[in-house]
Amino acid sequence: xxxxxxxxxxxxxxxxxAMLAAQNDSREIPKGRVxxxxxxxxxxxxGKSIVGISDRALAVLNAxxxxxxxxxxxxxxxxIVFPSNAQLSLRAHGMxxxxxxxxxxxxxxxxLIIRRDSPNGKRYARKGRGGEIEEAFGFx
Numbered sequence: 097x098x099x100x101x102x103x104x105x106x107x108x109x110x111x112x113x114a115m116l117a118a119q120n121d122s123r124e125i126p127k128g129r130v131x132x133x134x135x136x137x138x139x140x141x142x143g144k145s146i147v148g149i150s151d152r153a154l155a156v157l158n159a160x161x162x163x164x165x166x167x168x169x170x171x172x173x174x175x176i177v178f179p180s181n182a183q184l185s186l187r188a189h190g191m192x193x194x195x196x197x198x199x200x201x202x203x204x205x206x207x208l209i210i211r212r213d214s215p216n217g218k219r220y221a222r223k224g225r226g227g228e229i230e231e232a233f234g235f236x
Contacts (some may be wrong), residue, residue, distance in 0.1 A: 130170045133161050140208070149206055153199040157208065159187035160235055176212065177220035178234030189191070200235075210236045 140147060141154055163177040181193045187194060203209045214220065214233035221232040 154198040176232045204219045
């Protein structure tokens with residue numbers, strides 16, 4: 097039996113086919129695949145009109161990427177960050193929190209990030225006895 101974590105939209109937003117497609121695509125990332133997060137970000141900045149994302153949403157994505165500790169993204173390192181809206185606001189150069197939330201929703205809607213909500217809606221990591229992250233809720 098295969099288990100998975102449900103990733104649903106936040107704030108009573110409807111689930112879209114784009115969100116489901118992004119979740120399925122994320123499960124099919126080949127093992128050992130490594131990419132530079134800042135190169136991906138630069139490519140998205142150059143093609144933002146093609147992707148249909150605003151420069152403010154890209155500023156929020158930049159803030160999210162800054163929470164990921166490595167410069168290279170790989171499936172083996174658990175691609176998830178769990179910052180608060182206040183911390184995201186600070187790293188997005190003082191962007192107001194409602195604006196951060198709106199642009200996070202835009203990033204989720206276009207499939208660039210996946211939201212993994214905890215039962216209470218908060219973002220956090222649950223660690224095991226050895227200090228390793230067993231389960232995390234945030235953005236992937």
